[in-house]
Amino acid sequence: MLRVLSAAAIGLVFGTGIVIAGMANPAKVLNFFDVFGTWDPSLLLVMGSALVVTFIGYGFVLRRPAPLFDRKFHLPTKRDLDVPLIAGSALFGIGWGIAGFCPGGAIPALGSGEPSPLIFVAAMIGGILGANALKAAFTRRQALA
Amino acid sequence: MTGILTGIILPKGDWNWRLAFLLGAIAAPAMILLLTGMSLPLQSDIPSWAIISGGLLVGVGVAFGGGCTSGHGVCGMARLSTRSIAATLTFMATTFVTVFVVRHVLGGF
Numbered sequence: 001m002l003r004v005l006s007a008a009a010i011g012l013v014f015g016t017g018i019v020i021a022g023m024a025n026p027a028k029v030l031n032f033f034d035v036f037g038t039w040d041p042s043l044l045l046v047m048g049s050a051l052v053v054t055f056i057g058y059g060f061v062l063r064r065p066a067p068l069f070d071r072k073f074h075l076p077t078k079r080d081l082d083v084p085l086i087a088g089s090a091l092f093g094i095g096w097g098i099a100g101f102c103p104g105g106a107i108p109a110l111g112s113g114e115p116s117p118l119i120f121v122a123a124m125i126g127g128i129l130g131a132n133a134l135k136a137a138f139t140r141r142q143a144l145a
Numbered sequence: 146m147t148g149i150l151t152g153i154i155l156p157k158g159d160w161n162w163r164l165a166f167l168l169g170a171i172a173a174p175a176m177i178l179l180l181t182g183m184s185l186p187l188q189s190d191i192p193s194w195a196i197i198s199g200g201l202l203v204g205v206g207v208a209f210g211g212g213c214t215s216g217h218g219v220c221g222m223a224r225l226s227t228r229s230i231a232a233t234l235t236f237m238a239t240t241f242v243t244v245f246v247v248r249h250v251l252g253g254f
Binding site: 012030047087092095102103105111114122130 | 150171207
């Protein structure tokens, strides 16, 4: 129960930060990338301060043997740079540049009641499902071969 | 963000804290409105077909790339993960090029 309540509180803090910073606003996000047009460098401060806070926070948190509400930390274990990582990230960036939403911006934006984040999140879920079906089919084919 | 979301749409048994996190995030604009009277500025003149194509690409990209701006860009980079640094540099570069092409080559939104 405490685990679920703390997750909701953390989500609320995350969403509040995203909304106040302007990361949920496609126009602001696209202007951040538009160095040769209507450039708005302020999101650099958002990313920069988020990184500094997380870096310092992880320094304290990851020194503990386990999180407060779990038996162990769940951290990524892969270390190597592979094609799916780079190709996937490249596609993600193209989509972000077209729509102006990234997942962390679009999900809090769902609470605005506007239609555009809803359309974006629905399409994104479609993309995740499609890609995972493709991955599963590929794994099956490799298992058969 | 997408790691938490994917655990709900492809259920892995621990969906309850994930859903609580997402609902907390979705509640943020309403809470800000209640506390401050400030509504979320959300300007998007982007046509629906572009939002749909962008959403699909983002979905496929995060499924293969294993993370988004919050996962690789903040959490992974803060752990000094080589994979996350490579992923973040890659998507920042392709986003930059895409915005340039859409706005200054194609003359769009």
